[in-house]
Amino acid sequence: MKVFNTDMELITLIFLISEILMFLYQLLFYAENPLDRKRRYYLIFLFLFILYNIFGGLYPDPHQNLSIFLQNILAYGSGFAVACYFPYYFYKAYDLPSLRFHAYYGIAIFLILPFMLFIGGEYFITGNLRASVEHAIVIPFIYTVFSLNAILRAVKLK
Numbered sequence: 001m002k003v004f005n006t007d008m009e010l011i012t013l014i015f016l017i018s019e020i021l022m023f024l025y026q027l028l029f030y031a032e033n034p035l036d037r038k039r040r041y042y043l044i045f046l047f048l049f050i051l052y053n054i055f056g057g058l059y060p061d062p063h064q065n066l067s068i069f070l071q072n073i074l075a076y077g078s079g080f081a082v083a084c085y086f087p088y089y090f091y092k093a094y095d096l097p098s099l100r101f102h103a104y105y106g107i108a109i110f111l112i113l114p115f116m117l118f119i120g121g122e123y124f125i126t127g128n129l130r131a132s133v134e135h136a137i138v139i140p141f142i143y144t145v146f147s148l149n150a151i152l153r154a155v156k157l158k
Contacts, residue, residue, distance in 0.1 A: 006057070006058050006061060007057065007058065007059075007060075007061050008057035008058055009057065012053055012056070012057040013057070015053055016050065016053040016054065016057065019046055019049050019050050019053065020050060022046055023043065023046040023047060023050060026039060026042060026043055026046065027043060030043055037092070037093070038093045038094075041089050041092050041093040042089075042093065044085065044089075045082075045085060045086075045089050048078070048081050048082045048085050049082060051078045051081070052078040052079055052081070052082050054078075055074045055075045055077075055078040056075050056078060056079060059071035059072065059074055059075040060072050060075060069123070069124070069127075072119075072123065072129055073119065073120065073123075076115070076119050076133065076136075077115065077119070080111060080112070080115045080119075080140070083111055083140065083144070084107045084111045084112060086147075086151075087099055087102040087103050087106065087107060087147050087150075087151065088103040088104075088107065090103075090151050090154070090155070091103035094154075094155065094158065095158075096151075096154040096155065096158060098150065098153070098154045098157070099150060099151060099154050102147045102150055102151075106143065106147060110139055110140060110142075110143035110147075111140050111143065114135075114136050114137075114138075114139045114140055115136055115140075117136075118132045118133075118135045118136030119132055119133065119136045122135060122136075
């Protein structure tokens, strides 16, 4: 079921409202103690999820004033941003030094670079979103398996 004459599904809107409420709730606690680094990292994480659900739910929409190319970049880019922040969040928020490579280099090499090459480059050149996405998710998918395994091991050791 679509809501408000957009491409957003009702369940996406429910998640979005829940995330916004959690964000505001956490923001109040962060305002009480702005030195709480874990909460700050969590707020960033929630904010990225909110952007992901907004862009992923609303775009692509041919009735919007933005170009379809830019709408697709925002929709897929917000998803990649959440995936990129995930290892960094665990590294910083839970002080897991074994995740340093994943937090800094793994993200750049295995997530950002494929996104820029395939979604940014290939999609821009060919205009074929489906092929670009299929090419763009192969390397991040494989990397995700390795990084999640590393996160689980690091949490287990801690």
